[in-house]
Amino acid sequence: RKEVVWIQGNHDAEILPLFNEGISEYVVNTPHGKLGILHGHQFDNFIRKYPLTTDLASRTYYYVQRFVKSNRFSEYVKYTSKSWLNVINKVRAKAIEHAISRDYRFIACGHVHHHEVHDYENVTYINSGSFMDRAQEGVQLNWDQNSFEILGDFSEPRTAPVLTGI
Numbered sequence: 001r002k003e004v005v006w007i008q009g010n011h012d013a014e015i016l017p018l019f020n021e022g023i024s025e026y027v028v029n030t031p032h033g034k035l036g037i038l039h040g041h042q043f044d045n046f047i048r049k050y051p052l053t054t055d056l057a058s059r060t061y062y063y064v065q066r067f068v069k070s071n072r073f074s075e076y077v078k079y080t081s082k083s084w085l086n087v088i089n090k091v092r093a094k095a096i097e098h099a100i101s102r103d104y105r106f107i108a109c110g111h112v113h114h115h116e117v118h119d120y121e122n123v124t125y126i127n128s129g130s131f132m133d134r135a136q137e138g139v140q141l142n143w144d145q146n147s148f149e150i151l152g153d154f155s156e157p158r159t160a161p162v163l164t165g166i
Contacts, residue, residue: 009111010041011058033105036098040111040127043094046085088112092125099123 008022024042028035041047047054091112099107100123108126115129 005037007037007039009039010044010047027102027104030106034103035106035108036102036104037108038095038098040091040095040109043091043098043109044087044111045090046087088114092116092118092127096120096123096125099125 005023005026007026008024024038026037028037091109095107095109096118098104100121105122106124106126108128110128112127113129114127116125116127118125118127
């Protein structure tokens with residue numbers, strides 16, 4: 001039997017009643033330090049400041065996903081909007097600040113749908129990418145082999161940094 005933990009995101013209002021509770025942050029103790037897992041929308045000021053614009057953009061994006069059969073086009077639309085607003089960098093920076101404030105060694109988010117692993121001081125930021133545009137994207141964590149593997153068309157396995165003394 002496996003436990004499934006649903007991390008609440010900014011588009012999950014309709015699905016949340018299927019779960020007993022909406023968890024916004026989940027912490028896992030790993031052999032190399034604490035891992036905080038969040039959706040990442042908590043670090044996106046634009047969606048809080050401009051909810052109507054965000055709703056309109058989301059509806060437009062869903063339309064593109066539904067009626068334009070090219071995943072590459074919908075990915076381009078999403079990436080262009082996230083890049084134009086500099087959301088990818090802003091969410092990464094705020095997630096790392098959050099990790100430092102909570103003494104996390106690792107922080108994993110989604111939200112911006114841009115898969116990456118980024119090291120800053122003693123924090124490793126992990127973004128899982130998007131399985132909506134590309135089913136094979138994601139991040140696989142293998143603590144036994146001490147590695148992260150970013151899954152996707154242009155991914156390469158990378159060795160996770162290890163803190164000594166943990």
